Amino acid sequence: MSLSEHIKWNEHGLVPAIAQDWQSGDVLMMAWMNAEALELTLKEQRAIYYSRSRQALWRKGEESGNVQRLHELRLDCDGDTLLLKVEQIGGIACHTGRRSCFYQLADQQGELAVTDAVLKDPDEMYGSKA
Template sequence: MNDISAQAATLQWNDQGLVPAIAQDWQTGEVLMLAWMNREALELTVREGRAIYWSRSRGALWRKGEESGNVQHLKELRIDCDADTVLMKVEQVGDIACHTGRRSCFYQRLENGEWQVTDPVLKDPQTLYGKS
């Protein structure tokens, strides 16, 4: 699975050359986050065996965990039926996948017409990213 260039060419990239990438805990099935990948990020993810995304805000590759240490090791790679979304089953190193210091980015649930925070902050983001 190390050379994915031919398979990457078959994906339906958006106008910016990106595809959404869902990171899911490979053991529990919990959805940890959604980020974006360009072709280089996808190919490097497969080659290195760890999640590498395209940061739209930074305009650069982003190796998950490069600052926080919360790396995602790739266990399995799938695409959806339209070939326009990537699903990565990952081993989350550390308890935190979200930049807010939570386990998952999906920590808000709609209750009685309002978003309610359901998951606690496990580590202060400023401490997590060494900015304290």
């Protein structure tokens, strides 16, 4: 049985995929994959996701240059979430120009504080698309 057959795809044929730095263990981002994105990720050994807003595949880093090279891919115990252990080429995973998409820390009252600085201006990476 192939990996795709073990996955519990949602009603849209998607599964959440968490990208984690393969050395530090830092969680970098979460995106969605469909079966084609999964197949291409394994084949090309780089993260390829599915954009729900564009209804199309996107190769991480195709515009920004911040590619995610795949080191390991795991499926969780329920079969409904993927974990990609990646090397973040360029050091920036978030479209905001930060290393990680998880840069907002909630305190006990639920107030958010920004914890990570912008490493590169998104306009420099994407033009006016960010």
